[in-house]
Amino acid sequence: MSDPIKYVLDESRIPKAWYNIAADLPTPPPPVLHPGTLQPIGPGDLAPLFPMSLILQEVSTEREIEIPTPVRDIYRQWRPSPLCRARRLEKALDTPAKIYYKYEGVSPAGSHKPNSSIAQAFYNKEEGVKRLVTETGAGQWGSSLALAGSFFGLEVDIYMVRVSYNQKPYRRALMETYGARCVASPSTETASGRAILEKRPDHPGSLGIAISEAVEIAAQRDDTKYALGSVLNHVLLHQTVIGQEAIAQLDMAGDYPDVVLGCAGGGSNFAGIAFPFLGAGLRGGPKPRIVAVEPSACPSITRGKYAYDFGDTAHLTPLMKMHTLGSTFTPPGFHAGGLRYHGMSQLVSHCARLGLIEGLAVPQIACFEAGVQFARSEGIVPAPESNHAVCAAIREALRCKEEGKAETILFSLSGHGHFDMQAYTDYFAGKLADLEYDEAELAMALSGLPSVNA
């Protein structure tokens, strides 16, 4: 039999611990600031929003944080996720490069997001929480939290960015099938939502606005907490099962990447694949190039400012120092809704600042071209978010061809596109554009950054 296509590990090989990059960074990221006092916050400040176990993970500098058995028990249904060699794509590109993808679309919700939603639901349940409130863009996070809520018997309310809510009725149907309630954001259910609708009743929404709504609701009720699908340290932490498994699987293949690629919106999928490789390099191991791929219509790493900013539009969240386009920036309505966020997680931003990772911005149409080529070679139709990583992987493979180099390329295929087929239909119909953000709006959003940066 010829060489394997996929590298499969049995359940016993699911990592026992999440990997915390904070233990290996040469310097820690700047402190998180309280939105009122602009002073560094302590764990207690976050208690209205999160259970204490997650807050302690947020500030931990331990390298390994044990994965609780009930969380691993659920991971076992689809983890370790497969690592596949894209042999047919390699052949189609006629490249000497080896292309591997780590496929997270095998989770029941279809993306990497359950790696964190399951963990978050577990810790909330343990601390007696009854209801979780969250935001979602394209719907991958919302459906993953809905899934986790149904497993742990928690109510889940989801504020979904209105443009996605309207574009993706079936993503909403998925959340409802899992028993969650889904509301278009901005909504009339919150003060922050109503304030925005007053100014602009047809506002398309944004992740920043949806976060404000969810945080506002969570802060009001004792039995209700907030859950975030990316950006925060503990969310990135939970995703590191991806990269840890990939290292073990590449080891089976006798291989190690020269380049590691992941799409980056808030940064959780990117960190999930990248941090274990980055950490190994920081501890003296090989140092692959590590590239965060973002949409050119919402390019926080490549065009944003490294500055303190709020995570949401209504300025209810703490401030983190991050690559940001400004919390009032509303990205154009491109299809990769999971990447339509003004900021980048502080950990990823810090790594970029330290020169440990690269940023790359790619336009929408090139992403769908890449996604279709991938689908026709490998069969899997990627999510629009994941297409950013596919696009970068194909570019790297073509560079290898030009340079005659047999490099090893690894990318995270963060999810399938089964709930995003309207985007493919629009692409084939020639209706997609390489949307540009408004330069004036960006300048204004950046000029409005909080005064702590002065």
Add this chain to the structure above:
Amino acid sequence: MSDPIKYVLDESRIPKAWYNIAADLPTPPPPVLHPGTLQPIGPGDLAPLFPMSLILQEVSTEREIEIPTPVRDIYRQWRPSPLCRARRLEKALDTPAKIYYKYEGVSPAGSHKPNSSIAQAFYNKEEGVKRLVTETGAGQWGSSLALAGSFFGLEVDIYMVRVSYNQKPYRRALMETYGARCVASPSTETASGRAILEKRPDHPGSLGIAISEAVEIAAQRDDTKYALGSVLNHVLLHQTVIGQEAIAQLDMAGDYPDVVLGCAGGGSNFAGIAFPFLGAGLRGGPKPRIVAVEPSACPSITRGKYAYDFGDTAHLTPLMKMHTLGSTFTPPGFHAGGLRYHGMSQLVSHCARLGLIEGLAVPQIACFEAGVQFARSEGIVPAPESNHAVCAAIREALRCKEEGKAETILFSLSGHGHFDMQAYTDYFAGKLADLEYDEAELAMALSGLPSVNA
């Protein structure tokens, strides 16, 4: 660590051969008849429609037929598919039964269908065919043949039952993403389609009509062959990888089923899970109950006549003796489009006739209730077709609870429902009904069975 949730085999455990039940049946099924002469056909009669290697598989009585390496090489991307223990569902039902499901939704097209589409595309390509024509109901077969066509460089034209074409635009988008052409059937592209549209311009279509259209086109061109997604012996043969793997995986679990369940439209998914268990029983092994689960709105096994009938509406196909509702029967427009077929494969029908398997008809709403309960316990949202097996599995588990029996239940989860979310939306909105077929129409269709039955 507690007992496994899923049983994973590595690529080397993909079966080396398909299992042919014909080798173990006590009597062979009655001969297939030519549509013109009503005399038994020979391999040459099928040559305009199929490549000779598939025709030889159709009539083979060898127990094992080797799977060609290029086909196994593609299977390797997702096979062996996981066998999972539905522990959370067991707990929710509070049943002493063990429930296992073999999950075929991990294929790139999302169902078991690529097990045959890949094989069919391979043999056609080998014999110089340039274009494949087929029909599809819900779209699982169409997207699977589109996938296979893209892997082997074959053009693929798909006649999709109009009601599904309209209900499921994203299934069509998937076929187009793979590069296939998709046409609503009945269409104006064929004589048989035009004849039907003349009588009823708003005809919702049926698998029988779509087959007529595809067969008509294939018969006209030398470089074009027909591909069928179910019913025929060679299609059922290709699906036996499912049951063979399940036997090996249950062996890992130290288990063997008391009941094996599969949904049944044309019979390919059912045969795929059932025939390897049935064959083992016929060769002296244990004999589980084997149940084909069909929609009560299109109940060929439980309400049809065992008689010679055409596979299509325009009577272009050979006649097979099968459980049939009559080739002119148009099933009501329920959501499990893959089960809206008037007949049942001759092999499954023959097994039912011999008393080797049972039939069970279940109504639509109970299927969706079961599917939602499964989704909330196990995370996977099943296809409407698969919900029939889920529904039967839950009923068996509740029977075990009532009887205090710790039986082992195995069912085939033939595919996910990501492209069928409108059906779930309709279910939650209370818009689904337990559609009944028209008794008068059934009587008329049965009275019109070909005279060879007289």
